[in-house]
Amino acid sequence: MKIILKDIRLLNPEQDLDKTADLLIEDGVISKIGNLEAADLNNAEVFEYENTVVVPGLFDMHVHLREPGREDEETIKSGSNAAAAGGFTSIACMPNTKPAIDSAEFVNSIIMKSANHLVEVLPVAAITPAREGDGLAPIAELVEAGAIAFSDDEKAVKNASVLRAALEYTNMYGKTVIEHCEDSDLSEGVMNESLVSTMLGLPSKPTISEEIVVMRDIALAEYTGGKLHIAHVSSKRSVELVREAKARGVNITAEVTPHHFSLTDEAVKTFDTNYRVNPPLRGKEDVEAILEGLKDGTIDCIASDHSPRAIEEKDVEFIYAADGMVGLETSLGLALSELVHKSVLDLAKLTELMAINPRKVLGLPVPKIEVGAKAELTVLDPDAVWTVDVKKFKSKSKNSPFDKKLLTGKSVAVINRGKMFTEDGFKDI
Amino acid sequence: MPLSSKHLLGMHGVPAEDLNMILDTATTFREVLERPIKKVPTLKGKTIVNLFFENSTRTRISFELAQKRLSADTINFSTSTSSTKKGETFKDTVKNIEAMKVDMIVVRHESAGVPSYLTKISDANIINAGDGRHEHPTQALLDIYSIREKLGKIAGLKVCIVGDIAHSRVALSNIYALKTLGAEVSVCGPATMIPFGMEKLGVKIIHNIDQAIAENDVLNVLRIQLERKAGTTIPSLREYHNYFGVTAERLEKNNKDILILHPGPINRGVELSSEVADGPYQIILDQVTNGVAVRMSVLYLLGTMN
Numbered sequence: 001m002k003i004i005l006k007d008i009r010l011l012n013p014e015q016d017l018d019k020t021a022d023l024l025i026e027d028g029v030i031s032k033i034g035n036l037e038a039a040d041l042n043n044a045e046v047f048e049y050e051n052t053v054v055v056p057g058l059f060d061m062h063v064h065l066r067e068p069g070r071e072d073e074e075t076i077k078s079g080s081n082a083a084a085a086g087g088f089t090s091i092a093c094m095p096n097t098k099p100a101i102d103s104a105e106f107v108n109s110i111i112m113k114s115a116n117h118l119v120e121v122l123p124v125a126a127i128t129p130a131r132e133g134d135g136l137a138p139i140a141e142l143v144e145a146g147a148i149a150f151s152d153d154e155k156a157v158k159n160a161s162v163l164r165a166a167l168e169y170t171n172m173y174g175k176t177v178i179e180h181c182e183d184s185d186l187s188e189g190v191m192n193e194s195l196v197s198t199m200l201g202l203p204s205k206p207t208i209s210e211e212i213v214v215m216r217d218i219a220l221a222e223y224t225g226g227k228l229h230i231a232h233v234s235s236k237r238s239v240e241l242v243r244e245a246k247a248r249g250v251n252i253t254a255e256v257t258p259h260h261f262s263l264t265d266e267a268v269k270t271f272d273t274n275y276r277v278n279p280p281l282r283g284k285e286d287v288e289a290i291l292e293g294l295k296d297g298t299i300d301c302i303a304s305d306h307s308p309r310a311i312e313e314k315d316v317e318f319i320y321a322a323d324g325m326v327g328l329e330t331s332l333g334l335a336l337s338e339l340v341h342k343s344v345l346d347l348a349k350l351t352e353l354m355a356i357n358p359r360k361v362l363g364l365p366v367p368k369i370e371v372g373a374k375a376e377l378t379v380l381d382p383d384a385v386w387t388v389d390v391k392k393f394k395s396k397s398k399n400s401p402f403d404k405k406l407l408t409g410k411s412v413a414v415i416n417r418g419k420m421f422t423e424d425g426f427k428d429i
Numbered sequence: 430m431p432l433s434s435k436h437l438l439g440m441h442g443v444p445a446e447d448l449n450m451i452l453d454t455a456t457t458f459r460e461v462l463e464r465p466i467k468k469v470p471t472l473k474g475k476t477i478v479n480l481f482f483e484n485s486t487r488t489r490i491s492f493e494l495a496q497k498r499l500s501a502d503t504i505n506f507s508t509s510t511s512s513t514k515k516g517e518t519f520k521d522t523v524k525n526i527e528a529m530k531v532d533m534i535v536v537r538h539e540s541a542g543v544p545s546y547l548t549k550i551s552d553a554n555i556i557n558a559g560d561g562r563h564e565h566p567t568q569a570l571l572d573i574y575s576i577r578e579k580l581g582k583i584a585g586l587k588v589c590i591v592g593d594i595a596h597s598r599v600a601l602s603n604i605y606a607l608k609t610l611g612a613e614v615s616v617c618g619p620a621t622m623i624p625f626g627m628e629k630l631g632v633k634i635i636h637n638i639d640q641a642i643a644e645n646d647v648l649n650v651l652r653i654q655l656e657r658k659a660g661t662t663i664p665s666l667r668e669y670h671n672y673f674g675v676t677a678e679r680l681e682k683n684n685k686d687i688l689i690l691h692p693g694p695i696n697r698g699v700e701l702s703s704e705v706a707d708g709p710y711q712i713i714l715d716q717v718t719n720g721v722a723v724r725m726s727v728l729y730l731l732g733t734m735n
């Protein structure tokens with residue numbers, strides 16, 4: 001099979017590539033870049049997208065699939081479909097399933113179940129058995145089975161000596177520890193601690209509950225030399241801590257979610273449980289610090305923290321509602337709308353944040369746009385104006401506070417593993 | 430002039446005209462309560478449900494009595510949230526009750542925001558009878574009514590709310606309404622009981638009970654929850670009483686008139702000493718009587734809006 005993307009901008013800052021050309025893909029491999037000849041057009045399907053950009057396939061390194069355990073909320077397949085619709089060719093899935101991904105069998109089964117899908121699903125395995133924080137999971141075995149990183153996400157590793165061991169042990173295999181930084185004793189709440197939480201009378205999580213663990217984790221990473229990645233950074237001080245640690249040469253990286261750079265805790269005033277998320281939406285100065293961190297490289301990646309929830313977990317009283325929002329299908333649109341179109345950063349920088357850096361953090365190769373390379377690509381239309389409609393989500397869950405929001409920019413096609421996804425669905429190419 | 434909202438969710442943002450209308454109307458009902466026949470036909474034919482997901486006999490009885498005095502049909506639905514968490518969801522419970530055609534819902538719940546959530550799933554008039562640590566508007570209204578009854582005004586008065594402000598639904602409602610009506614409001618309690626950013630609401634923060642007594646015309650003393658885990662907010666109830674309790678000795682030392690309110694139930698020997706709880710400055714039982722009148726006023730004004 002041959003497909004041609006005609007007269008299209010090819011952008012990959014990793015290769016210093018930014019030019020407009022025709023792109024020929026044969027049997028899933030890039031076979032020609034440049035002006036095509038008549039012979040190339042033979043039996044080829046030609047796509048003429050206007051004002052679009054081809055970038056390395058986007059990578060979301062923080063996704064919660066609910067298989068096994070809550071297949072009513074999301075399966076590996078439905079989550080992969082949502083990823084493709086959102087412009088992602090690869091995702092890393094978090095181990096807080098029920099049971100947790102803490103054995104080679106589970107890692108294998110996820111890889112097997114997703115093997116025939118366009119979207120590559122790369123399992124993050126638990127640091128500790130059942131994510132309970134006592135001692136190490138079989139890390140070497142998990143690495144061998146294909147775990148790409150380690151995390152007890154949804155909570156931090158409480159015992160510092162266990163985290164120390166995890167950093168030392170994973171580092172033997174060049175793997176990263178992804179920490180959800182939260183001191184659970186300090187954070188018995190349902191929203192950010194602020195004037196808003198005081199006015200709403202809701203129990204709150206102060207930013208210090210995050211920062212105190214970021215501080216501890218940085219100290220441990222510095223001491224052990226292990227690779228530490230801070231998940232969903234949400235506060236101003238956390239951004240500063242990461243910036244300071246990087247300046248000292250600590251082996252540390254960090255991600256932020258689209259909701260933490262596009263919303264503040266003011267949104268909770270509606271008591272709409274779709275705004276309930278962990279870490280909670282923070283204040284204006286936190287959002288400003290995150291934008292600054294995205295600009296200056298303190299923040300390496302944008303990750304959705306896609307957290308599907310059933311209706312009965314959200315359509316309830318605020319203090320009983322589950323945390324989390326789905327994000328795979330709005331992540332790119334929010335990033336383009338809030339960052340690129342508001343001139344916080346340009347498309348090349350966004351490509352780094354959403355395609356290049358997540359892979360670097362995890363020690364994975366970055367797809368190249370060059371002849372002979374496997375085609376793992378996302379085609380973006382940065383200026384397409386569209387309205388979020390949760391009813392059209394491929395995700396099984398609809399818990400997005402961005403429903404009905406007007407966004408500018410989206411993905412029009414993704415290509416990976418010899419498959420292509422467009423608004424017409426999946427097909428082999 | 431009707432009220433500006435068909436619900437009473439809180440005191441935040443309620444204009445002074447609405448507050449005054451509720452208070453003035455309550456005066457009329459207060460007179461009804463002194464008559465031999467304490468009943469008016471105003472809400473005849475209206476069905477009101479008291480939806481209590483948290484045990485609060487006092488507030489429920491006060492609402493129920495107010496409804497009966499107005500000749501409304503009243504249904505009480507009391508349940509513990511733990512049982513609804515296991516079985517039917519809140520939404521299903523409400524939908525079921527609404528299917529029986531109710532006009533107004535009075536709701537008490539341990540989660541902040543439930544009254545506003547109710548407005549989205551029900552067409553009835555919603556009255557907040559206390560949601561989490563958020564608001565308890567009729568309590569604030571009856572407190573303010575009682576102050577106005579005794580002191581003749583609200584504007585210019587200095588009112589201090591004493592106790593566990595952070596875990597109180599009464600404090601916020603009082604702060605909002607008192608400030609709207611022109612009072613100067615302060616709060617007094619240990620630092621661990623003052624919520625984040627309280628000063629940004631234009632409220633003075635005091636950590637010394639003698640200072641609070643000396644500086645204010647009115648003290649609204651909140652109940653200290655005995656069940657609060659010792660050591661996390663205060664070292665002990667004994668220490669609380671010794672350093673923040675309102676005692677006769679402290680009031681005498683102050684040597685001027687002061688009005689003491691308490692929303693009840695009182696913990697004698699904790700936030701109030703028994704002498705104060707029974708003493709000349711307190712108006713605790715007036716508050717209870719006024720509570721019925723104020724609730725009649727709210728029910729009447731909302732129930733006859735259209």
Ligand SMILES: [Zn+2]
Nearest residue numbers: 153154180231
């Ligand atoms: Zn997390």
